Amino acid sequence: MAPEKVSLPPFQALVDAHWRDVARLARALAGPVDGDDVAQRAWEKAFAAYPGLASAKNLRSWLLTITARCATDVHRARRPQSPLDEAPPIAVDGPDAANWPDPDLWQAVNELPERQRFAITLKYVGDLDHHGVAAALDTTPAASRRLVSDALATLRTKLGVHL
Amino acid sequence: MNDLESRLSRLTAPDLKPPVFPTADVAYTLHDTPIGTMLLAVANGRVVASSFGDEETMTNRLAKAVSPRVLRQPRPLDDVRRQLDEYLAGRRHEFELDVDLALATPFQRLVLSDLPAHTSYGRTTTYGRLAGEIHKPKAARAVGTALGANPVCVVLPCHRVIGSSGALTGYAGGLDAKRFLLNLESKS
Numbered sequence: 001m002a003p004e005k006v007s008l009p010p011f012q013a014l015v016d017a018h019w020r021d022v023a024r025l026a027r028a029l030a031g032p033v034d035g036d037d038v039a040q041r042a043w044e045k046a047f048a049a050y051p052g053l054a055s056a057k058n059l060r061s062w063l064l065t066i067t068a069r070c071a072t073d074v075h076r077a078r079r080p081q082s083p084l085d086e087a088p089p090i091a092v093d094g095p096d097a098a099n100w101p102d103p104d105l106w107q108a109v110n111e112l113p114e115r116q117r118f119a120i121t122l123k124y125v126g127d128l129d130h131h132g133v134a135a136a137l138d139t140t141p142a143a144s145r146r147l148v149s150d151a152l153a154t155l156r157t158k159l160g161v162h163l
Numbered sequence: 164m165n166d167l168e169s170r171l172s173r174l175t176a177p178d179l180k181p182p183v184f185p186t187a188d189v190a191y192t193l194h195d196t197p198i199g200t201m202l203l204a205v206a207n208g209r210v211v212a213s214s215f216g217d218e219e220t221m222t223n224r225l226a227k228a229v230s231p232r233v234l235r236q237p238r239p240l241d242d243v244r245r246q247l248d249e250y251l252a253g254r255r256h257e258f259e260l261d262v263d264l265a266l267a268t269p270f271q272r273l274v275l276s277d278l279p280a281h282t283s284y285g286r287t288t289t290y291g292r293l294a295g296e297i298h299k300p301k302a303a304r305a306v307g308t309a310l311g312a313n314p315v316c317v318v319l320p321c322h323r324v325i326g327s328s329g330a331l332t333g334y335a336g337g338l339d340a341k342r343f344l345l346n347l348e349s350k351s
Contacts, residue, residue, distance in 0.1 A: 010225065010231060011231055011233055012222060012234050013219075013222070015181070015182065019179075019182060020179055023179035024175050032176065040180075040183070044184075047184055047185075051232060100177060101176075102170060124172045
């Protein structure tokens with residue numbers, strides 16, 4: 001017997017509601033050079049997988065998770081030998097990177113180790129809770145919490161913010 | 164949320180690029196016409212909607228009935244738009260388009276699918292006569308309701324069907340639109 005059909009909203013509604021968040025997250029995860037490519041790939045994957053989705057719940061975090069996985073793939077493809085946490089910072093010499101709002105913060109975020117950068121970006125740019133961050137990073141909420149607090153500590157030191 | 168966290172949550176970049184997609188299972192566009200804004204949609208090269216319904220309602224119905232991969236993509240609708248514009252300018256009497264009544268119920272399909280054969284350009288027929296021609300002589304009222312639910316307006320000419328008294332009775336795009344279409348056909 002065929003499984004009961006899930007009632008999914010038209011894909012255009014997802015694009016309209018979330019494309020800016022996906023693009024923002026992709027730039028933050030993969031940097032100005034690869035960010036647009038990561039966002040485009042994430043949408044292609046989501047588009048291909050969409051009719052087979054088992055649930056219409058949490059479509060936003062589903063999209064952000066795909067975006068995080070695409071960013072990881074790009075990163076791994078660039079540096080196949082290095083273990084994740086020792087990967088060097090992402091390329092930031094994009095054409096306009098210096099003109100982005102809050103360049104100091106961008107710089108500091110880009111210099112974080114990859115797992116920390118992913119966790120903090122998913123948490124704040126993606127506005128996911130620790131369960132969402134953990135799902136996107138294949139880890140536990142406790143580990144997500146730790147990554148985010150380590151990242152915040154590093155950023156505070158780098159930016160001279162005392163909070 | 165402290166200052167650093169709020170700075171992070173506002174972190175953004177200029178010139179974000181919207182994604183591009185291959186042709187969707189259901190491609191649609193909103194098209195402005197003299198009788199109002201119409202939502203036109205194609206799936207597998209067939210017209211599945213030519214409707215006065217609002218975008219959210221129609222795209223949700225299409226997602227459910229055809230495929231959730233519904234996208235606003237004007238290009239696959241070029242031919243439909245061109246033929247519609249020609250018709251609305253009085254330069255076209257028949258549509259050369261394949262129609263898919265995916266949004267219709269079986270009874271609506273029975274009423275709507277042969278509508279071009281049961282009507283002709285510039286002429287009107289009545290709900291009762293149409294009911295007789297599809298061998299449902301007692302179903303004039305149900306036929307009227309089915310026509311009112313036409314998801315492929317204008318292309319399937321439900322506007323050519325009126326009450327036996329000559330009253331226009333009703334139209335999804337409003338009676339002014341029905342009057343416009345009948346006037347257009349009687350002049351052209």
